[in-house]
Amino acid sequence: MGKLAAMTGNEAAANALRQVNPDVAGVYPITPQTELMHEFAAFAANGKVDTEIVLAESEHSAMSITVGAAAAGARAVTATSANGLALMWEIVYIAASSRLPIVMPEINRALSGPINIHCDHSDTMGCRDSGWLQIFSENAQEAYDNTLQAFRIAEHPDVLLPCMVTLDGFVISHTMEALKLLDDDVAKKFVGEYKPARALLDVEKPWTFGPLDLQNYYFEHKYQQVGAMRNALKVIEDVGKEYGKISGRSYGLSEGYKLDDAEYVVVALGSTAGTATVAVDEMRDKGVKAGVLKLRVYRPFPACHIVERLKGAKAVGVMDRSISFGLGGPLFHEIRSAAYGKLSTPMQSFIYGLGGRDITVEQIKGVFEDLKKTASGAPAETRYVGLRP
Amino acid sequence: MAINLKKLSERPDILAGGHAACAGCAAPVVMRQVTLAAENPLVCGCATGCMEVVTTIFPTTAWRVPFIHNAFENSAATMSGVEAAYRALKRRGKIPADKEINFIAFGGDGGTYDIGFQSLSGMLERGHKMLYVCYDNEAYMNTGIQRSSATPKGAATMTAQAGSVKAGKEQNRKDLTACVIAHNPAYVAQASPHNFRDLMEKVQKALRADGPAFMCVLAPCHRGWRFKPEDAIDVAAEAVETCFWPLFEWEKGKYTINYKPKEKKPLEGWLKRQGRFSHLFEPANRHIIDELQAETDRKWNELLKFEEMSKA
Numbered sequence: 001m002g003k004l005a006a007m008t009g010n011e012a013a014a015n016a017l018r019q020v021n022p023d024v025a026g027v028y029p030i031t032p033q034t035e036l037m038h039e040f041a042a043f044a045a046n047g048k049v050d051t052e053i054v055l056a057e058s059e060h061s062a063m064s065i066t067v068g069a070a071a072a073g074a075r076a077v078t079a080t081s082a083n084g085l086a087l088m089w090e091i092v093y094i095a096a097s098s099r100l101p102i103v104m105p106e107i108n109r110a111l112s113g114p115i116n117i118h119c120d121h122s123d124t125m126g127c128r129d130s131g132w133l134q135i136f137s138e139n140a141q142e143a144y145d146n147t148l149q150a151f152r153i154a155e156h157p158d159v160l161l162p163c164m165v166t167l168d169g170f171v172i173s174h175t176m177e178a179l180k181l182l183d184d185d186v187a188k189k190f191v192g193e194y195k196p197a198r199a200l201l202d203v204e205k206p207w208t209f210g211p212l213d214l215q216n217y218y219f220e221h222k223y224q225q226v227g228a229m230r231n232a233l234k235v236i237e238d239v240g241k242e243y244g245k246i247s248g249r250s251y252g253l254s255e256g257y258k259l260d261d262a263e264y265v266v267v268a269l270g271s272t273a274g275t276a277t278v279a280v281d282e283m284r285d286k287g288v289k290a291g292v293l294k295l296r297v298y299r300p301f302p303a304c305h306i307v308e309r310l311k312g313a314k315a316v317g318v319m320d321r322s323i324s325f326g327l328g329g330p331l332f333h334e335i336r337s338a339a340y341g342k343l344s345t346p347m348q349s350f351i352y353g354l355g356g357r358d359i360t361v362e363q364i365k366g367v368f369e370d371l372k373k374t375a376s377g378a379p380a381e382t383r384y385v386g387l388r389p
Numbered sequence: 390m391a392i393n394l395k396k397l398s399e400r401p402d403i404l405a406g407g408h409a410a411c412a413g414c415a416a417p418v419v420m421r422q423v424t425l426a427a428e429n430p431l432v433c434g435c436a437t438g439c440m441e442v443v444t445t446i447f448p449t450t451a452w453r454v455p456f457i458h459n460a461f462e463n464s465a466a467t468m469s470g471v472e473a474a475y476r477a478l479k480r481r482g483k484i485p486a487d488k489e490i491n492f493i494a495f496g497g498d499g500g501t502y503d504i505g506f507q508s509l510s511g512m513l514e515r516g517h518k519m520l521y522v523c524y525d526n527e528a529y530m531n532t533g534i535q536r537s538s539a540t541p542k543g544a545a546t547m548t549a550q551a552g553s554v555k556a557g558k559e560q561n562r563k564d565l566t567a568c569v570i571a572h573n574p575a576y577v578a579q580a581s582p583h584n585f586r587d588l589m590e591k592v593q594k595a596l597r598a599d600g601p602a603f604m605c606v607l608a609p610c611h612r613g614w615r616f617k618p619e620d621a622i623d624v625a626a627e628a629v630e631t632c633f634w635p636l637f638e639w640e641k642g643k644y645t646i647n648y649k650p651k652e653k654k655p656l657e658g659w660l661k662r663q664g665r666f667s668h669l670f671e672p673a674n675r676h677i678i679d680e681l682q683a684e685t686d687r688k689w690n691e692l693l694k695f696e697e698m699s700k701a
Contacts, residue, residue, distance in 0.1 A: 023477040024470060052477035054469060057511030064463035064508065068434070068470025071457050074477055076470070090460055200455040200471055201478060203430040203490060210458035211445035 002182045002247065009172035012140040012179055013079075013105045013165065014039035016147035019187035021049045022103075023074035023194075026065035028056045030084040031117045032169040033107040037079060059084035063091040070100035071209045073199025075151070077102065081169060082109035082123040089127065095162045096131025097225065098209060101154035101194075102162040104132075105147060108270065108321075109169040110355045118356020119169040121269060122322040124298075125330050131225050133163040133232055134299040136269045138255075141179040143167040145249055146296075148182070151191045152239045158231040168271040170356065186246055229300040236297055253302040255294045256309060258284065262291025263314040264371040267306075267335060269295055272319060272352070272359050279364035290368050295331070303338035310339065315375035316347045317367050319385075323351055328382050348374040352385035359386065392426070392589045400425055401453070403433075408451035409443040413618030415608040415625060416440050416524045418582045420495065423522055423606075426589035427596055429489040430454070432471055436464035436500030439531040440524065462504040465512035465521055468494035472517045491596045492519035498539035499529040502565045513572040513601045520595045520602045523565065526610035534613040538563040541633075542684070543677040544665045546613070551668035556677055561684055566605045570639050575600030578638040581607045583626035587636055587647055594638070607634045615664025624662065630654045632689040643699040646692060653689070656682045 007015065014036050017025075027037045043049045054069075056062035062078050069076040080088060085106060095102050110116040111123050124134060133153060137143040146165040154163040167173055182190070198207045213221055237252055244250025257277045259265065264283075266276050273294035283290035293309055295302075310316055318336075320329025327333060332349035339345065350367055353359045363385050374380055403424035410417045416439060424431060431454040435441045441458045444451040459467040472492045478484045494512075496505050501523040509521060528546050529535040536549040542561045545551035549558040570577050575598035580588040588606065595602035609624040611617065616624055628634035631654045636647040657678055660666040669677050 023481070024473050026470065050477075050480065052473045052480075054473045054515065056466065057507060057514070061463060061466035061469075061508050061511050064459055064466035065470035065473065067459055068457065068467035069474040069477075070470075071467075072432070072471040072474035072478075074474035076474070091463065094459055200432050200457055201475055201484060201490065203432065203455060206453060206455045208445050208450035208452050208456045210441075211447040211450060212442050212458075213447045217447050 002180045002186070004178060005181055006176050006178055007140055008035065008174050008176055009137070009140040009143040009167045010036040010107070010174065011039050012144035013147045013167065014043070015181055016144050016187070017077060018043045018049055019148070019182070019184050020075070020151055020191050022051050022077045024052045024054065024066070024069035024076045026054050026056055026062035026069070026076070026078040028059045028062040028080070028084065030059065030081045032109060032173045033079050033081040033084065033105070035174065036105055036107065059087040060091065063088040063095065066102050067091055067095050067098065067100060070095070070102050071098065071199070072201045073196045075194040077104065079105040079107070081107040082111050085123045085127065086111060092127050092130045092132065094210070097221065099160040099228070100162060101151075101160055103147065103150045103154055104162065104164045105143070106164040106166045107169045107173045108166050116355040117169070119171050120321045120354045120356065122354075124164065124166050125322040125324070128299055128330065131161060132299060133159075133161050135163065135165050135297055136295065137165060137167045137172060138271055138274045138294060140172055140175070140177040141249070143172060144179060144181065145243065145247065145251065148187055148191060149239050149243050149251065153232065153236050155194055156235045157197070159228050159235050161225070161228050161232065166270065171271040180247070182247055190243065190246055232300050233302055251296065253297045253305050254309060255296060257292040257294070259291040259293060259309060261289055262312070263289040264317070264368050264375070265291045265293055265310060265313040266317045266319060266364065266367055267293045267295060267331065268319040269298065269321065269331065272321065275359060275361060276364050278361045279368065282361065282365060283368045288368060288372075301334055301338070306335055307338055307342050310343060310345060313345050315371040316345050317350050317371045317374070318347060319350045319352055319367070321353045323354070346374045346377070346380060348380050349382040350385050351382060357386050392586045397425055403431065403453050404444065405451045405453055409446060410439065411612060411618070413611050413621050414439070415582055415610070415621040416526065418622070419522070419524045419606045419608050422582060422585050422588050423493065423592050424454070426592035427491050427493070428593065429491045429596070431491050431493060432456075434458065434464050434468040434471065434494045436496035436505055437461035438497040438500050440495060440497070442531060461500050463508045464494045464496040464500060464505055466508040468492055468519055469512045469515065469517045472519050494519060494521045496521070496523055497530070498523060498525045498527060499537045502538045502563050509569070510572065513569065513574050513603070516600050518600055520592065520604065523605045524608040525605055526608045526613060527562070528610070528613050530610045530613045539565065542681055543669050543674070545668060546665070556668055556674045557665070564688070566603075569603045574603055576602035576638070576640055578604045579606070579634065579636055580604055581625045581629050581634055581636060583622045583629070584636065584648070591638060613665065616662050620662070624659070627654065627659045631656050631659050631685065633659065633685050635689060635692055637692060637696075644692065644695040645699070646696050656685055
């Protein structure tokens with residue numbers, strides 16, 4: 001089932017794009033995404049892909065080009081990070097409402113200001129309401145696997161939504177790991193041909209894309225996006241299972257680690273979920289029944305699924321690598337809202353790792369220690385992990 | 390191909406009637422002329438603005454060819470993506486090798502001179518084979534007549550008003566056509582809808598050019614300029630007669646002026662028929678008319694010089 005390789009997360013995602021060989025890529029540099037497109041440009045320069053790479057003059061144009069190409073009927077990709085995503089913002093929403101199945105690796109990086117090039121989730125979280133599917137990756141292997149699956153999910157006729165596959169800046173994007181790539185023909189067969197139902201380049205059947213949509217239709221069109229998000233939950237699970245058959249690595253909406261009998265559960269996104277598994281093992285050695293729920297799919301938000309997986313816990317700690325200022329951790333608030341009326345489990349918000357500040361096994365063990373207090377009724381105010389006093 | 394009026398009259402309009410533009414608006418006339426001139430199937434795009442709004446009110450569309458509107462500042466980038474997809478799909482055999490499609494991006498002056506300037510520059514520099522047409526009505530008309538960098542000096546708009554201490558826009562307009570020429574594209578022209586033959590021949594040249602082409606077309610707006618609704622085409626014609634809006638083209642470094650009035654009309658008459666300039670005729674503001682005339686003369690003489698240099 002494929003061959004073993006040593007690659008950074010960026011190289012892994014670039015290799016997924018190489019195997020897909022999309023029709024068009026809209027490209028603009030930003031750290032830490034840049035290396036991904038260096039790799040892809042090298043594939044193009046050496047004839048490994050024949051994608052039409054359009055080197056834009058900004059991320060705003062990179063996303064606009066990608067939207068134009070996708071509306072034209074092409075399989076279109078782009079990639080970005082942080083401020084780049086922020087500059088794309090307006091068109092990120094338009095891509096989703098135009099129901100264009102664009103795939104975009106998003107290399108998580110702190111949003112300015114102050115300027116900082118390192119990992120947190122403020123960029124991705126900022127467009128959680130944009131109508132994009134958002135899938136988080138724990139490591140380079142998942143970055144590769146998720147990128148391949150993203151095409152199948154986004155292009156599914158019941159979904160037709162753009163999909164961002166996120167990987168943590170530097171922690172995953174620039175860290176060399178061992179991973180398995182599918183054979184090229186297996187990957188190509190899995191992703192398949194893209195056959196859009198409507199395309200600008202089908203000049204015999206003219207369609208108008210992006211019309212003015214007023215009070216009498218806009219609301220219904222927005223509700224169609226709600227339905228597509230709902231449909232995506234099942235499609236993501238189906239595609240994840242099918243991917244398991246060809247790769248030996250199945251994917252669902254989330255992944256548990258020692259969750260079945262866990263009394264103290266940490267919920268995390270991305271690379272931190274991996275660090276948390278080590279903390280779980282060390283806590284278990286000390287007799288604490290610890291577990292991790294790694295949320296893979298953030299949009300659509302799998303509320304019922306999360307509640308099911310948290311049943312039985314004495315306390316739940318939710319780790320956010322971003323802040324909704326004036327509110328707190330977005331993931332924490334969404335999970336607590338999902339549990340309302342269904343779970344009486346006390347929940348605690350932990351905010352950590354902003355601007356790339358490291359998160360250690362010891363700190364996550366500290367989170368589990370805190371959760372013991374949470375379970376016995378300690379006031380559940382937001383904790384800031386690793387913040388200097 | 391020579392523009393033959395009889396043959397043109399037999400072609401169905403690509404921009405259908407029944408759109409919601411104001412009576413007397415020049416912009417749909419410009420769009421109709423541009424699209425009718427194309428000799429191949431078209432895919433069109435347009436920036437947010439009057440023409441996008443009035444031609445695509447869901448569930449209706451006035452476009453009989455594939456059309457995309459994305460946002461305000463990215464008509465050039467969006468159509469770059471469409472054109473790139475065309476090249477990719479053709480190379481991969483998904484579009485037959487002999488299937489020619491022409492690409493036209495439209496934008497108003499706000500979407501082209503101002504907010505879409507960078508996107509336009511990127512498209513020109515990358516060399517996409519497409520035509521960008523700016524329908525220039527010299528202000529943000531869709532949002533209610535605000536000053537753009539295409540607004541002439543002295544014109545009153547809702548954001549640069551004429552009052553007791555201000556006399557409309559204080560700056561001269563940006564010479565966008567010159568900015569585009571600086572990119573060294575395949576073809577550049579200025580046109581006016583009163584001379585449809587000239588305009589349409591330019592469109593055909595632009596679409597045949599082997600690279601990016603740009604046309605700036607004057608599209609008088611009676612709401613913003615404040616003249617009689619039935620006068621739009623005549624106001625455009627007079628702008629050319631005064632040399633305020635020269636008809637010229639630029640190909641491979643050579644300028645050609647397509648029309649030289651036998652007698653250059655003074656600007657004053659043209660200004661007088663437009664309410665946006667009415668305050669200039671008050672004694673305290675008359676100097677602005679002189680300044681506008683001087684700027685128009687300077688630009689015209691410069692163009693004559695450029696044409697002369699092209700012959701050398």
